[in-house]
Amino acid sequence: MNRTGVFVCWCGSNIGAVVDVPRVAEAAAGFTGVVLATHYKYMCSEPGQDTIIQAVREHRLDRVVVASCSPRLHEGTFRKTLARAGLNPYMLEMANIREQCSWVHRQEKDKATEKAIDLVRRAVAKTGLASPLTAASIPVTRRALVIGGGIAGLQAALDIADAGHEVVLVERESTIGGKMAMLDKTFPTLDCSA
Known part of the structure; x- marks a missing residue:
């Protein structure tokens, strides 16, 4: 059975002013395979990363979902965080609830929250199918x-x-x-x- 942790970021007011972050975390707690769902003001900050590391160790998480900003911005940050926690860094899935929810549905807070819950649900389902990867390098003839x-x-x-x-x-x-x-x-x- 998967042991997934869900970490929802407020991104200050970027997400938290539109999306009901505690409601997203509460909904995620009920998804299949989720053993921990929590939220924090700035998940990419050092204290936010420490929260993930501590949770991976305490709850024996084997996969992580971070609901925050674009993976383009912080996927590397969270992969390094998982590696520091002793977890395969590729057992991470990000749900982009900043650009895809709060920024585009600023006037529709309930819809933004529902969409964020759906994106987290999909990310949790995707991690359920994930398997650990390893980095590889291929020699190149110059x-x-x-x-x-x-x-x-x-x-x-x-x-x-x-x-x-x-x-x-x-x-x-x-x-x-x-x-x-x-x-x-x-x-x-x-x-x-x-």
Whole structure:
């Protein structure tokens, strides 16, 4: 059985002025697999992160849902928090209740709250299907293939070579230069293009 913790952020008044945060946490407490649902003013702050770490350890959580701002802003923060708590950092799901609820439904507080509850419900369900991941790295051969010996291809090949990488340039014609090599004169100096 999953042991999910749900942490709802007020984000100061960004979320809390529109979404009924305690109501979202109360609803989340009843979702399948949720053993803890709580809220805090600024979940991304050090005390907020410490709340998550302590809860993971005390309640033996194996997955976490954070309902707050965009994952683009703080997903890395919360993944590091889970790692510090001894939990796989990929057992995190974020519900974006700031941009998707409070910011777009500022005049509809009840609807914003209901939508936030739905987003948290979906995040909890998604974590129920999650499995731990591990970070991997793949070796890269520092060599580039440039297809086309026109002006753009030549410049790309030169830039890559200047960066210290081997370049293989492939051109289907017998000469390089592309369309530029076919011009008699170039503007504005009327110099020979070849």
